[in-house]
Amino acid sequence: MDIAILGYGTVGRGVDQIVADIDGIEVRRILDLPDHCVGPRMTPDYAQIVGDPAIEVVVECMGGLEPAHTFILQALGAGKSVVTSNKAVVAAFFDEFARTAEANGACLLIEATCGGGIPWIASIEKARRIDEVTRFSGILNGTTNFIVDSMLKNGADFAETLARAQELGYAEADPSADIDGIDVKNKTIISASVAFDVACTAEFPVTGIRSLTKADLDLLGATGRVVKLIGHGVARDGRYAVAVEPMALPAASLEANVPSNFNLATLEGTTIGELKFYGQGAGSLPTGNAMVQDVLDFAAGRRPHYDFSRGLTYDPALLTGDYVFRTTTPPEGSEPFGEGAWLVSGITAEAARALLDSIVTTDQNAFMARLV
Amino acid sequence: MDIAILGYGTVGRGVDQIVADIDGIEVRRILDLPDHCVGPRMTPDYAQIVGDPAIEVVVECMGGLEPAHTFILQALGAGKSVVTSNKAVVAAFFDEFARTAEANGACLLIEATCGGGIPWIASIEKARRIDEVTRFSGILNGTTNFIVDSMLKNGADFAETLARAQELGYAEADPSADIDGIDVKNKTIISASVAFDVACTAEFPVTGIRSLTKADLDLLGATGRVVKLIGHGVARDGRYAVAVEPMALPAASLEANVPSNFNLATLEGTTIGELKFYGQGAGSLPTGNAMVQDVLDFAAGRRPHYDFSRGLTYDPALLTGDYVFRTTTPPEGSEPFGEGAWLVSGITAEAARALLDSIVTTDQNAFMARLV
Known part of the structure; x- marks a missing residue:
């Protein structure tokens, strides 16, 4: 061919x-x-x-x-x-x-658009031959994982670690696509489209890790958690929701232990339960490998077919959780959560992002993470 | 169809x-x-x-x-x-x-023979369309992972935990296929055959976790390690080796953090690097799902083809490492490794198994793990 x-x-x-x-x-x-x-x-x-x-x-x-x-x-x-x-x-x-x-x-x-060499898109498609995919989530950006992992391992702060990632070629000169979550947003749109069979909206809450400090990692670490930038989505009853946000995950979760610039993506299906896929999220050979796998799949007769006419409705109410805000003034309806941090419970990802937007008008370095 | x-x-x-x-x-x-x-x-x-x-x-x-x-x-x-x-x-x-x-x-x-609902066999086959698979390893038995995980989380000893696994239906009345590594041995033979294109020998070192104690977990835990029962193999230069043995893995590795009765399998390919796959290793629906995926693959034209005529040679010298023995008398050539335990460095998996065989003639409860 x-x-x-x-x-x-x-x-x-x-x-x-x-x-x-x-x-x-x-x-x-x-x-x-x-x-x-x-x-x-x-x-x-x-x-x-x-x-x-x-x-x-x-x-x-x-x-x-x-x-x-x-x-x-x-x-x-x-x-x-x-x-x-x-x-x-x-x-x-x-x-x-x-x-x-x-x-x-x-x-x-489009295998190579998400998760580099990880067979993520093909695995979602394969799972969907049998199951409804009800949920997905992932560490889908190697740069931000490298930054958080290095901050934790070296006890270094964000700016210093970003500079080192740039030196190593893991981060671009303009790092905003990575650290502000834009790259993960694109991968989340693609993953949701494939997983839920919907032309996924681009209007959903996206928060990056630009404001993450060593003190934030220490504070959440003291509660047994590790911060990771996560893209995720859920679907049920003809509705779906997606978000990109820092999550504070249990230290014993697989996600918390993903090292360096690796990626880890999870899907949940009705009969298969939870499946996780881990590998190189970027790089010439892993990404090239994913593209050649697509070529070989096509040569072998695989014909992926995307039809977004099912008409799922975007409903942010599907994604609710508890959020920690590190900021100078307690947000309304919050309770204390360690030094300089406050917990707001049971709000949607969209409400959390809106609250952060209002907080940063007076405290531009505020940080927010979803608690898991 | x-x-x-x-x-x-x-x-x-x-x-x-x-x-x-x-x-x-x-x-x-x-x-x-x-x-x-x-x-x-x-x-x-x-x-x-x-x-x-x-x-x-x-x-x-x-x-x-x-x-x-x-x-x-x-x-x-x-x-x-x-x-x-x-x-x-x-x-x-x-x-x-x-x-x-x-x-x-x-x-x-044969997807459902290894790793339950995890797409492990199909992923090895897919990787091999482009890469040589040079190494694989895995937590391939949910029962033993459940036992070790429960011992760690509940601070309970082996016998008590096995009894609980039997009550929950995670372990058979006769648990020897699981705890003596026979089940993992079978999955290792199959994985090696698919990964390395060889009619894998059945004569290789197999050690289970029957003798594992809470004290062993504590001793290895104090060095930052968690014990898991691992089936693994390597291939290079026309030779291959395989083994099943308890490994003491870094606490921050993904393997160390696999909970309950889940499985995690890893392959390494020349261009793709390391890929890991995680999911339910057993159960009616995940195993049924894997079998139906095979049926659907066949219906879609996938025709897996196994040809073992490549003639790889089994060479145990390919698998060497450092082994900890917990036993009453120091083995020859060992150095102390904590209370009642000794380290023998740089031996093959086969030599380690032979040493354990000689040790158990006088200390039938001795335990051995490969250090990683």
């Missing part, structure tokens, strides 16, 4: 390197900028790929919204299936991609 | 219950003892199943070596594919089953 790779950065090279050892899959074309094009496979002209009937699958490794969005639509429109690791573009245009794929007999394969 | 179920105990009923909700899969026949046969689907006569050309897949849920062995061979010989949860029979006859399947255009599907 002939494929094309769009973008020849870290991930694109990883795909090319892995495919070189696999019989029956050939990289026919690679799209890159004109001055990067070397050798007969490389072209700066997308028309040479989308117009080539020999190419069955386009592997998009460019990242960003445009031109990825346009290129994916053109490929699907030409009846070519698309494998992508681009969570931003899938989160933004999943429904449009799914309809275009459907209308043109093509497939969208 | 029409299937037959052999055996209508807990797992067989689980399969029947799950299949009832799935379009396109029909339970045409169920084999059971004559006095259990009620209704038109049930028969005590296997000839009515193996001779029925409408039945494409036989789902074996009987357990035990015979008649399961004969029935599986007859089904495969008739070109019917077999889904089984029977680890004892697959561990004993994997090579014979694989050859018979191959010769008759049938498949053997």
Whole structure:
């Protein structure tokens, strides 16, 4: 089977390197900028790929919204299936991609958008052949896990640890997509769409870990808990809810013990119970591996099919919990929870985020975590 | 697609219950003892199943070596594919089953033999499409994990905890298959066969947890470790080794934090790195779910193919480590390791097992664990 790779950065090279050892899959074309094009496979002209009937699958490794969005639509429109690791573009245009794929007999394969090399999307799809997936949650961002894990192990504060993550290449120069939860938000949208069969809303509570301090970890650690940035969702009775937020989890949970930049994602199904998947959440070879697995699945006849017409309703009331706020003034309706921290019980994730929004108008370094 | 179920105990009923909700899969026949046969689907006569050309897949849920062995061979010989949860029979006859399947255009599907509802076998197979699997390890027995976890959490001793596990139905009246490591041995043989493409030997070191005491957990706990019964294997350079043994693992590892009767299995591949899979290792619905997933995979065109002709050599020198022995007299070449315990460093799993064999001739309650 002939494929094309769009973008020849870290991930694109990883795909090319892995495919070189696999019989029956050939990289026919690679799209890159004109001055990067070397050798007969490389072209700066997308028309040479989308117009080539020999190419069955386009592997998009460019990242960003445009031109990825346009290129994916053109490929699907030409009846070519698309494998992508681009969570931003899938989160933004999943429904449009799914309809275009459907209308043109093509497939969208998105294993590499969530959890790097972890077989997370395929596992959700597999579970759903038998079960309703009623809940999912995950450590879906390696950078923030690395930061929290390093803060705990080295007793270091946030800024210092972020700087070290940037030095090691685990965090971008502009870290906001990671530390403000945007990357996890995209992965949560995609996971919820696949798990619950819904064009998941982009309007839901998202809180990152930018304000997390060593003192917060110590305070919650004293209650036997470890903080992790979690994307999660629930569905029942035709309704669903999702959120991204720091959670303070029991120290003996698997999540609490995920080291370095690894990821761990959990699904819950009606007959299977709880399944957890752990592995490298990023990196050239794990992400490339996930993309090549999608190519091989497609070659073996797997045809993932996304139909979001089931019409689940977004209902934030489904996600309620107890939240700890570390801030200078006690929030209304709170009770004390250790030094400088207050507990607000039984509120929705949306109400917690709204409360944090009002708190940061006077205390911009306030921190919030859901207690588990 | 029409299937037959052999055996209508807990797992067989689980399969029947799950299949009832799935379009396109029909339970045409169920084999059971004559006095259990009620209704038109049930028969005590296997000839009515193996001779029925409408039945494409036989789902074996009987357990035990015979008649399961004969029935599986007859089904495969008739070109019917077999889904089984029977680890004892697959561990004993994997090579014979694989050859018979191959010769008759049938498949053997064994997801439910290892790790209950965890997609462990399919994940090894999937990883191997791209990577060499260089290592695997796992908590593959829920009963022993429940026992160790309860001993730790309740500060109770082995006998008392085993009795409680028996009351709860987590352990058999005769617990030796679990606590002496026989069940994990079978799962290790199957995992190694799939991971390394070898008809795995049955002659390798197996040690259970029958002699584990609360004092052992305390002693190893004081060094920051938790004991788990682990089946594991490595392969490199055309050689492989496997073992089943108690391991003392870092308290912050995921393995150390696996609760109750859950399982956790790990594989390591050349490009994917480390992947871990966690879930219910037993139970009617999770095991039934795994079997129905195999049926659905087969219906979707998955044709697992086991060919053990690669000829890997068993080489125990590949598995070396440091072992702690709790016994009355210091073993030769050991150094002290806490109260009543000694450390023997850098020996093979086979040498450690041989040393334990010699120790138990004078101290039958001695305990051994591999240090990690």
